[in-house]
Amino acid sequence: MKIEKPRGTYDLLPDETRKWQALEDDLRRIAELYGFGEIRFPMFEHTELFMRGMGETGDVVQKEMYTFQDKDGRSLTLRPEGTASVVRAFIEHGLHMSALPFKCFYIAPNFRYEKPQKGRYRQHVQLGIECFGAAEPQADVEVISFAHTVLRGLDAELHINSIGCKECRPVYQQNLKTWLSAQSEKLCENCRTRLDRNPMRVLDCKVETCAAIAEKAPKINENLCPGCADFAARLDVLLTASGIPFVRDPRIVRGFDYYTGTVFEFISHQIGAQGTICGGGRYDGLVEELGGQPTPALGFGMGLERLLLAQEAMAKKEQEKTYRGIYLAPMGTVEECVRLCRELRELGVRAETDLCARSLKAQMKYADKIGVKCAAVIGDDELEKSKMTLKDMQTGETAPCALNAGAIVKHMNLLVEVEYT
């Protein structure tokens, strides 16, 4: 019986892995520019961490976590998002005593039991960045700017909002709730349940009648406390000064309970219904909530599968076939080829030879398909004279070469120079 990969997961075959590696290289380079160091943490945590971190109202905690018991009966959960883990590590290692702000990033898989569709998987990789200990809007710009740099040229719109602080949000939410309750009979079934759980979600409903009501509902941005309103205004000024285009969008409501103040999303309209490539914001209360010193903090998560979809949608430059290394075709004895391959690899050159006892013609075909830079036949003549002929597989030109690894490396470098200068 055939066993297939679990639902909502995917394999990366070598060609696709190359794209991922190129992306990861790009991300690490940008992180370096912004001064964010890489952090790595476990794939699973105590279930309690996510329950307390993300809040118990959201779907993710409610029904999408991969939770299991280990042999000691502890409840563990495959990480559904990165922020809780980073905050846990921040507290556990006493990083509030380190140079603040503490800025870090991670590229790591998350796990959620969701129904898969385009741009949504049960295991998906996120780039996440977090910044601890900075309460000024400059920090918000720093984080948003990072995402903006990563998404440059991908046609993703930045939507930002403020959902208020501990002081003004509860007041607003209560007001909104009573306002909406007054006409709950006009709301869709879904929104009626949302009323209790998270009334701000009603503002983002796609049902026409609900959207019409949402139009007239009180807006959070008009009901912020002076502190939050001032913060938002200063953030707008800084974003504008940084040349980062954005729209204020009162419908942006993040799904996790820990968010406070600034929230934002980068949205692409070209990758299907799951258009949010990046989402994040401030969580000034989370460190304290999880047992640390009160510490302002913020960050974002970016779905790399969606980022790659957006890149494809942008018809990014096709990666050209790269020709690397050498193929040694044995005629008769394979001994010298096997030996030379090992030697060349020691010297850092990709080297391959025949593993199937195929005809020379078949070997040349294979050498062409796997994209080596050079090929050479090694038979009795070559062994006798200690000389061989190197063939450039792109141009077809040939060059004599001594039969040893050092000479091969030297000649190949020459060929490379001729080819690319």
Added chain:
RNA sequence: GUGGGUGUAGCUCAGUUGGUUAGAGCACCAGGUUGUGGCCCUGGGGGUCGCCGGUUCAAUUCCGGUCAUUCACCCCA
């Protein structure tokens, strides 16, 4: 969790109004006079027609279920 579409070769898809050995293109392998790839020609391997059950003399084809996938909702990256 809800609602629709789709499952035939490694890939992209034809086809079967139910009836002998199920097709194409691409890919793969081999040959086209025994030491040089890409083009061309010839040949070849490869499919329990997703899986289980039902109707029938007969199911890949019809029906039901299931699994997978895909699109949307919900939610999120």
